[in-house]
Amino acid sequence: MTPTKKKTRHKQAHAAVNTPPSRNPDLMRRMYTLLAKCNQDGAMGIEATLVGSLMGLLPEDSLTISHAGAVPGILFAKNSAPELLDIAPLDPKSPELDPAAHIALAAGYALDRVLHHRPGLVLAFAGEAASLHELRTTLNFAVTHKLPLVVVVQHNLGSLKKSDAVSDLTYNIMGTGVAGMTVDGSDAMAVYRVTQEAMYRARHEGGPTLIECKTYRKATVPPRLRPWVQGDAITYMEEQLRVRNFWQDALSSK
Numbered sequence: 001m002t003p004t005k006k007k008t009r010h011k012q013a014h015a016a017v018n019t020p021p022s023r024n025p026d027l028m029r030r031m032y033t034l035l036a037k038c039n040q041d042g043a044m045g046i047e048a049t050l051v052g053s054l055m056g057l058l059p060e061d062s063l064t065i066s067h068a069g070a071v072p073g074i075l076f077a078k079n080s081a082p083e084l085l086d087i088a089p090l091d092p093k094s095p096e097l098d099p100a101a102h103i104a105l106a107a108g109y110a111l112d113r114v115l116h117h118r119p120g121l122v123l124a125f126a127g128e129a130a131s132l133h134e135l136r137t138t139l140n141f142a143v144t145h146k147l148p149l150v151v152v153v154q155h156n157l158g159s160l161k162k163s164d165a166v167s168d169l170t171y172n173i174m175g176t177g178v179a180g181m182t183v184d185g186s187d188a189m190a191v192y193r194v195t196q197e198a199m200y201r202a203r204h205e206g207g208p209t210l211i212e213c214k215t216y217r218k219a220t221v222p223p224r225l226r227p228w229v230q231g232d233a234i235t236y237m238e239e240q241l242r243v244r245n246f247w248q249d250a251l252s253s254k
Contacts, residue, residue: 045217052191185213
């Protein structure tokens with residue numbers, strides 16, 4: 001593939017890295033609409049993580065996710081969806097894969113792309129994780145082989161006790177060589193921006209990235225957790241649209 005064609009094909013990712021979503025009213029309005037649809041589909045508390053991390057995927061990419069449900073149909077047009085690898089157990093009575101196993105499987109798909117010179121990346125939407133220590137071996141392997149892998153994990157702060165301090169899961173992977181980023185999982189624009197940076201890196205042989213999205217799946221975020229997570233993703237996006245004069249009344253009916 002010539003450099004010119006590669007640049008054209010990745011124009012969306014290149015623009016996203018260099019232009020913050022907050023400067024793109026059409027993108028913000030689309031995010032708002034998708035957030036509302038995901039919320040209605042039952043993704044309350046993780047809708048911003050879903051929308052922000054997945055909506056930048058291209059048809060050449062692969063998405064590993066468990067119990068995808070209606071999400072792919074909400075986020076992607078019929079002819080522009082990535083390859084979907086739903087790793088939910090075929091037998092409902094079987095145990096779910098934990099995040100470490102999920103990410104190891106996704107790394108295998110990414111390795112297959114490298115070995116067979118297939119374009120695109122693999123995004124592992126790996127669910128909730130309480131620790132990343134078990135990922136170190138997989139991530140070391142991914143770094144060594146520069147796998148085109150983006151890992152998104154959710155750190156649910158709602159599971160913390162009042163006496164628990166808030167920490168970053170990305171500290172668990174320090175020393176592996178993996179780029180690790182922590183972001184407010186209720187801010188779709190922030191999740192989108194860091195995911196696009198990770199995708200750009202993966203598409204250009206920059207290796208894997210792990211993104212930790214802090215979430216809170218209960219009704220109201222307590223004041224002590226506000227520095228890490230906003231809370232209601234839809235309300236927050238509406239506020240951001242209004243403060244930038246991007247809001248349109250028609251959005252309220254979508």
